[in-house]
Amino acid sequence: MGEGQLHFEIEDETLGREDVQALLNAHNGPLRFIGVDFTDADLSRLMLDRCEFQRCTLLRSQFLGARLEGTQWTGCRGAHAVFEATHLLEASFSNCDLNNTRWQRAKLAQVAFNGCKLTGANFSHCSSLGLSFNETRLNSAFLPGMSFARSTLNNLDFSDADLSDADFRKAEFVDCSLAHARINGATFAGADLRGADLSGFRLNDAKLFKGAVISRAQASMLLSELGLSVA
Structure with a gap:
């Protein structure tokens, strides 16, 4: 996948697992989700490398074992979302509300959280080389x-x-x-x-x-x- 490849944008929709899988199959490149509602969606083990999530609702969303390398998350609301055992290498989270999220056994190398809320989040047993937090609860x-x-x-x-x-x-x-x-x-x-x-x-x-x-x-x-x- 080319470094400068354009993202295919999906905006202001409500999506579940089948919808996201269909988009991944239809577009040979990263996706950009803007204002998308993923509430209670099970996106476990999907290949979402280099996708962008802007102002998305991730309430109780499941990303268990998903590949999320190089992803960008901006202004998202995802209380109780599950990121357990994910691959989040070189990902960034900015101004996101991720209270009570679960990150156990995730690979978080070179992952940055800036201006986020992580009250009650569980980072037990993570691989966290280069993980950084800035202005974060x-x-x-x-x-x-x-x-x-x-x-x-x-x-x-x-x-x-x-x-x-x-x-x-x-x-x-x-x-x-x-x-x-x-x-x-x-x-x-x-x-x-x-x-x-x-x-x-x-x-x-x-x-x-x-x-x-x-x-x-x-x-x-x-x-x-x-x-x-x-x-």
């Missing part, structure tokens, strides 16, 4: 074992998220929240946490921040758990 999300090492984390809300065994070595937090997150087993060596909200952590959690940089105000907050104050 990940509160109450499941991100165990995820690597953010050497990344600049900009305006990310990890409050109440499961970050167990996550790797934050040498990461820089800018306007982020880790409030009440679960961080057992996480590593922060060399991380700059001065731009992170550490609300809800107690002094006995401080050992998990060994080797990280925190501010005087953050240190004071942790010490206040012991009834101490920093002069």
Whole structure:
């Protein structure tokens, strides 16, 4: 498929699996879906490489095991959609509402989320080399074992998220929240946490921040758990 091949556009329709399969069979090239309603559609295991999804409704849509390499998703609403075991290499999501979505066992190499809502999303057991988040809500999300090492984390809300065994070595937090997150087993060596909200952590959690940089105000907050104050 040529790099500059034009997309065939489908706009303002409601489509199910048979409709999408027929479009894929009829057009030898990527598709561009604009304002399409895929609510409850089962698109599992379809070959959708390089397709574009603009302002689409993906409520409870199923993409289980689908090939989605090079796809672009802009302004979509897809609460409770299933992306488990998908191939999403070099895909991008911009300004999408993807609350409570499921991504377990997905291949997410070089995938970017920008300005998205991923509250409650489950990223357990993903392959995530080069995965990036920017200005994104990940509160109450499941991100165990995820690597953010050497990344600049900009305006990310990890409050109440499961970050167990996550790797934050040498990461820089800018306007982020880790409030009440679960961080057992996480590593922060060399991380700059001065731009992170550490609300809800107690002094006995401080050992998990060994080797990280925190501010005087953050240190004071942790010490206040012991009834101490920093002069």
